[in-house]
Amino acid sequence: MLLGDQPGNDRRRWVIGSAWPYIYTVPHLGNLVGSILSADVFTRYLRLRGDDVIFVSGSDEHGTPIEVEALQLGIRPRELTDRMHEIIKRLFELWEIGFDNYTRTESEVHKEFVKGFFMKLYDNGYVFTKEDEVPYCPKDRIYLPDRFIIGTCPYCGYDKARGDQCESCGRLLEPKLLINPRCAICGSKPTWVKTRHWYLDLTKLEDKVRKYVEENTTLPENARQMSLGMLKEGLKPRAITRDNKWGIEAPFPGAEGKTIYVWLEAVLGYISATIEYLRSKGNESEWKRYWLDPGTRVVFFVGKDNIPFHVILLPAMLIASGDPYVMPYTTASTEYLLFEGKKFSKSQRIGVWIDEALALMPADYWRFVLIYQRPEGRDTSFSWHQTLEIINSILNDVIGNFIHRVLSFISMRFNEEVPSGSLGNSDIKYRDEALNHFRSSEEHYERIELKDALLKIVEIARIGNRYLNERQPWELIKSNRNEAGTVMLNALHMVKMLSIGLWPVMPKSMEDLWVMAGFGKLTWKDAYEPPKPGTRVSNVKPLFRKISYEEFKEMMKKLDDIRNTKDKGKYPWTQVYIVNQ
RNA sequence: AGCGGGGUAGGGUAGCCUGGUAGCCUGCGGGGCUCAUAACCCCGAGAACCUAAUCGGGUCGGGAAGUCCCCGGUUCGAAUCCGGGCCCCGCUACCA
Numbered sequence: 001m002l003l004g005d006q007p008g009n010d011r012r013r014w015v016i017g018s019a020w021p022y023i024y025t026v027p028h029l030g031n032l033v034g035s036i037l038s039a040d041v042f043t044r045y046l047r048l049r050g051d052d053v054i055f056v057s058g059s060d061e062h063g064t065p066i067e068v069e070a071l072q073l074g075i076r077p078r079e080l081t082d083r084m085h086e087i088i089k090r091l092f093e094l095w096e097i098g099f100d101n102y103t104r105t106e107s108e109v110h111k112e113f114v115k116g117f118f119m120k121l122y123d124n125g126y127v128f129t130k131e132d133e134v135p136y137c138p139k140d141r142i143y144l145p146d147r148f149i150i151g152t153c154p155y156c157g158y159d160k161a162r163g164d165q166c167e168s169c170g171r172l173l174e175p176k177l178l179i180n181p182r183c184a185i186c187g188s189k190p191t192w193v194k195t196r197h198w199y200l201d202l203t204k205l206e207d208k209v210r211k212y213v214e215e216n217t218t219l220p221e222n223a224r225q226m227s228l229g230m231l232k233e234g235l236k237p238r239a240i241t242r243d244n245k246w247g248i249e250a251p252f253p254g255a256e257g258k259t260i261y262v263w264l265e266a267v268l269g270y271i272s273a274t275i276e277y278l279r280s281k282g283n284e285s286e287w288k289r290y291w292l293d294p295g296t297r298v299v300f301f302v303g304k305d306n307i308p309f310h311v312i313l314l315p316a317m318l319i320a321s322g323d324p325y326v327m328p329y330t331t332a333s334t335e336y337l338l339f340e341g342k343k344f345s346k347s348q349r350i351g352v353w354i355d356e357a358l359a360l361m362p363a364d365y366w367r368f369v370l371i372y373q374r375p376e377g378r379d380t381s382f383s384w385h386q387t388l389e390i391i392n393s394i395l396n397d398v399i400g401n402f403i404h405r406v407l408s409f410i411s412m413r414f415n416e417e418v419p420s421g422s423l424g425n426s427d428i429k430y431r432d433e434a435l436n437h438f439r440s441s442e443e444h445y446e447r448i449e450l451k452d453a454l455l456k457i458v459e460i461a462r463i464g465n466r467y468l469n470e471r472q473p474w475e476l477i478k479s480n481r482n483e484a485g486t487v488m489l490n491a492l493h494m495v496k497m498l499s500i501g502l503w504p505v506m507p508k509s510m511e512d513l514w515v516m517a518g519f520g521k522l523t524w525k526d527a528y529e530p531p532k533p534g535t536r537v538s539n540v541k542p543l544f545r546k547i548s549y550e551e552f553k554e555m556m557k558k559l560d561d562i563r564n565t566k567d568k569g570k571y572p573w574t575q576v577y578i579v580n581q
Numbered sequence: 582a583g584c585g586g587g588g589u590a591g592g593g594u595a596g597c598c599u600g601g602u603a604g605c606c607u608g609c610g611g612g613g614c615u616c617a618u619a620a621c622c623c624c625g626a627g628a629a630c631c632u633a634a635u636c637g638g639g640u641c642g643g644g645a646a647g648u649c650c651c652c653g654g655u656u657c658g659a660a661u662c663c664g665g666g667c668c669c670c671g672c673u674a675c676c677a
Binding site: 020021022024060063064065066132134135143144145146147148162163164171172175197202221222225226227228229230232233235236237238239242261262263266303304305306307308309313335336338341343373377378379380381383385386389390393394396397398400401402404405406407408409412413451452455458465466468469470472473474475477542544545546 | 607
């Protein structure tokens with residue numbers, strides 16, 4: 001392999017979207033890893049390569065749970081989401097998430113876009129109406145989704161069964177099957193009222209969607225199989241409208257007072273957020289270059305629960321619009337992150353939330369640990385034990401210590417100046433082995449296998465450590481300063497590769513390293529070039545440190561304290577812990 | 582219930598499509614090195630168990646013939662292919 005021999009030099013154009021968090025509460029680590037964090041890492045990789053990328057997401061704020069929460073707190077839904085949106089936006093900044101636009105579904109641009117978009121579906125004949133009978137709570141004056149009705153399960157007699165499914169026996173239910181049904185909010189008896197709803201006629205779109213899924217070879221296996229399974233059973237019409245007040249008004253003639261089903265509008269946010277971003281840049285019409293030009297690759301990052309909306313529904317709607325939207329390139333879907341083997345659960349306090357996490361460790365530590373355990377292929381269990389091992393043994397010992405032994409050696413033995421050198425066979429062998437791993441990491445990044453991409457970069461540090469042990473520059477320098485210089489120049493080259501490959505995962509630490517090592521601002525292809533002799537390393541100090549068992553115990557105590565404080569908050573926005581920075 | 586994914590040393594994961602040495606990381610034991618953050622490098626045991634002895638572990642002796650969730654099949658040969666089953670997770674269209 002030759003230096004500079006890297007594939008794909010041409011500048012590509014991308015839209016990266018991560019699933020919109022529902023801001024009823026602060027997301028937990030499981031929510032973060034599959035969607036927003038993964039999308040950020042991939043986006044940073046693309047930027048490092050010099051690709052043209054727009055990275056968007058936003059707060060999903062409509063829908064019944066938020067409407068009900070606000071009702072119970074005696075405030076308007078918008079007040080709740082105004083506050084939560086600001087908090088969550090701030091938390092993502094603290095997590096070093098580099099959105100071009102993190103917006104919200106209450107954005108005017110979004111609302112206008114959604115209304116116009118659905119009118120196109122209507123005009124194109126993909127919308128029909130049907131009358132349904134739905135449960136309604138006369139006391140709360142709210143239409144009740146299935147799971148907001150509780151009653152006695154007709155099969156097992158469990159008296160807190162929800163209208164969609166009985167948690168006790170697991171059987172699927174319908175609200176009408178429940179014995180003694182009650183409103184989940186106030187407990188009063190719901191009435192059944194007739195209402196008309198507007199449906200998206202997915203049956204007409206089924207063949208085109210199937211073709212899209214079948215021909216899309218970039219979809220992860222879980223997304224592909226799940227989608228093909230749904231298509232095999234046949235797509236059914238899906239209601240676009242709801243009777244909620246909190247949402248985007250349905251634009252259809254005769255649909256006054258109704259709102260659009262949150263999922264169908266939220267997925268359009270990827271487009272509206274792009275428009276909003278480019279409008280703020282003063283060139284709104286550019287959005288068509290991103291969404292209508294077949295050269296663009298649109299990629300979504302979601303958890304596995306989100307697959308149907310991104311692989312079936314959104315593509316179906318894009319087709320139905322009649323506009324020449326570029327079809328999504330892929331949907332990078334992850335499995336679930338479990339917490340100590342169990343599902344994250346807010347009510348049972350199982351898990352760690354993204355506000356608390358930052359009070360315990362720096363964002364880069366978390367980002368490293370989470371991507372290192374990214375649930376690709378199967379559910380993966382997060383455990384504190386494993387987390388400490390990864391930080392102490394991999395991040396600190398293998399990576400951090402390698403970087404530090406190189407920089408401190410140059411600092412002390414070469415007077416802070418990068419030495420020159422001419423590589424011998426052994427040096428070249430190690431350099432090329434490292435470069436091969438760098439190249440392999442690039443291949444994994446290209447396939448959005450972020451965990452494997454990271455593992456390959458970690459290997460470079462292992463190679464570097466082995467290299468130093470074999471060449472022993474601390475011995476060489478006694479007799480042959482030039483050769484010691486060669487080894488250190490080459491080792492610093494490996495540090496450079498590392499710092500580039502790790503930047504998408506730990507941008508802050510790597511930028512600190514770039515300054516310390518005198519690399520300056522780097523791009524992906526710079527990894528193939530050795531550092532410049534004569535540049536200065538300065539202020540060398542360890543980038544990472546270990547977490548002792550005592551510190552871990554203190555962390556757990558701190559987490560307890562934070563939670564006790566959070567519990568005292570009355571409103572959702574007072575149940576959040578923001579680190580002072 | 583239906584559909585989809587998964588089950589591999591103590592923990593975490595690769596291999597499965599395309600059958601043939603179970604790879605890697607961590608942890609554990611031993612050795613080396615001294616530039617470095619008690620860091621680094623190399624070697625080894627560990628993916629079967631039971632019994633005796635012991636506070637327990639290491640360890641010693643004996644038995645048994647096992648091995649990638651279990652049972653069966655195909656094959657010279659199965660983690661891999663086929664059939665059946667168990668368990669975990671997701672989705673099932675009105676939660677988001």
